[in-house]
Amino acid sequence: MNSRLKFELNVPNILTTLRLIAVPFLAWLIWRWPKYKVGGFITFLAIWMTDILDGWIARRFNQITEFGKLFDPLVDKIFQVTTAVMMFMIGRIPLWVPLFMLLRETLMIVGSWYLLKERDTVVYSDHFGKAATFFYVLAFGLLFWLPDEPRWIRDVIFIIPVLLSLTATINYTYKNRDKWFRRRDAEC
Numbered sequence: 024m025n026s027r028l029k030f031e032l033n034v035p036n037i038l039t040t041l042r043l044i045a046v047p048f049l050a051w052l053i054w055r056w057p058k059y060k061v062g063g064f065i066t067f068l069a070i071w072m073t074d075i076l077d078g079w080i081a082r083r084f085n086q087i088t089e090f091g092k093l094f095d096p097l098v099d100k101i102f103q104v105t106t107a108v109m110m111f112m113i114g115r116i117p118l119w120v121p122l123f124m125l126l127r128e129t130l131m132i133v134g135s136w137y138l139l140k141e142r143d144t145v146v147y148s149d150h151f152g153k154a155a156t157f158f159y160v161l162a163f164g165l166l167f168w169l170p171d172e173p174r175w176i177r178d179v180i181f182i183i184p185v186l187l188s189l190t191a192t193i194n195y196t197y198k199n200r201d202k203w204f205r206r207r208d209a210e211c
Contacts, residue, residue, distance in 0.1 A: 077091075078095070
């Protein structure tokens, strides 16, 4: 693995690590639905706000690291997929949402890992990926407060994030298309 990706102790990387640690706690709160709905929402919101905060600190105080560029989006994926799976398990969303997210994120992680390991290329989040993340977080946040009926609303709120997510995947693939097929020894 690229030596530039070592963990650097700074505030953004610590906040990202704390977000990762908070995800299982969020899962437990969602699982205890509706008893801990408010606590789940507050934890969900704290994880999301910490994501915004760590990005702002990294840019504002020039604490952007190669590790953070890779680790932050990975934690976002874990946060979103965990939330989707748990919301499905308690009956708040249909199965297609976590299935789509698991498939897409697995493809992104495997593709990114391959490019990093075989092509020494890190695939960073772009504006489509960031927009998809925002709309997923918005949709999940709404799930905490939407009534049980009508159920179709819980499908509809995921159309925009899914479309943005597909667009991001196509964009990542297009931007890195030459790296997929280039021989490693040809790069030397």
